[in-house]
Amino acid sequence: MALWMEKSSEPQTESEIADLDAITALKESTAVELKEKGNQYVKMGKKHYSDAIDCYTRAINQMVLSDSENSILFANRAHVNLLLGNYRRALMDAEEAIQLCPTNVKALYRAVKASLSLNLLAGAKSYCEKGLELSPDSEELKKLSKEIDLRKSECEHHEAQVSEAVEAAKGLVSAIEDRGLKIGKATFQELTGLKKPVLDKDNILHWPVLLLYAEVMSSDFIEDFCETDMFSAHLDMMFSESCPPLPWDKENSYTREAIELYYEAASGVRLSKKEILRSFLEGTAGSHLENFNDEEKDSLDCLDHGIAAGSGPSKWVKVNEKKTLHDVLKEPNFVIPGIPVFYVVSKSSSFYKEFRSGKWAPPP
Secondary structure (H helix, E strand, C coil): CCCCCCCCCCCCCHHHHHHHHHHHHHHHHHHHHHHHHHHHHHHCCHHHHHHHHHHHHHHHHCCCCCHHHHHHHHHHHHHHHHHHCCHHHHHHHHHHHHHHCCCCHHHHHHHHHHHHHCCCHHHHHHHHHHHHHHCCCCHHHHHHHHHHHHHHHHHHHHHHHHHHHHHHHHHHHHHHHHHCCCEECCCCHHHHCCCCCEECCCCCEEEEEEEEECCCCEEEEEEEEECCCEHHHHHHHHCCCCCCCCCCCCCCCCCCCCEEEEEEECCCEECCHHHHHHHHHCCCCCCCCCCCCHHHHHHHHCCCCCCECCCCCCEEEECCCCCEHHHHHCCCCCCEECCCEEEEEECCCCHHHHHHCCCCCCCC
């Protein structure tokens, strides 16, 4: 008697039918035994989880149990995969169990757990609702439903923050492009952190500005330097007679009449539009954003040239205090190193001659 039949062939004799029934009964008995053994392995703890999965798999492979019985096996294997942290496999097993038996509440519960672990909130919500329809008093499913709603709310809030951050950053990039300003790689971030300009409702840029006293590399910070402000207005306030002298200025060289401001010209490389956008997103909810939609990519790619800041060695350019910040920043040889940086020197200081001769350079 052949134990294997040709495809589409049927047993012809009572003897063949009896033999096949016996084989089927043996396979059913084996599958049930493997299922029970798998359950025992689960109870024995984590060291035996792989043995449990093997038993459930072998039971399924007998291919003799009913859909509802196989659904239980898939759901059991999903349970073990959840315990092991194999969330993708757990979800696949739970979905197979649900397909075989849509009323398997345990399978639906495990599909919810796996979906949540994979942050597949829509799927988790769908499986949870189906489970609650079948078992409305299930406290576990009710608890998971609340967790899904909370997680969904948090995701929507985060997405709104990301969208707001991207729109603000794009607004800044557009404002800088309209003004013809050049942005380079940020420097002195140990002093400035992740500070960035702000565009107000009147489309005016407000810059954080770093002032470095070149002689001692001490610093001052102007939190809000409006682009329409003249330098003299800020310097008059900072170096007024009512302000105490700088603590390190023992010779009182840094007075309002003696100080001058300079910027370093033709230094660094101009960032592309895309790089500027990413720099403005640093420290925001959009800082980890990897991709932009097609429209944004087309817009960003249009200026991705990596333009050099200028040719020749760097040099110090004196700032005309009667000019506005905008007037100085748009100078063709000014590349803004993240945020504007200006160097303060005093005509009354012995350091002044060294600085003006071009022998001094900021530390690397």
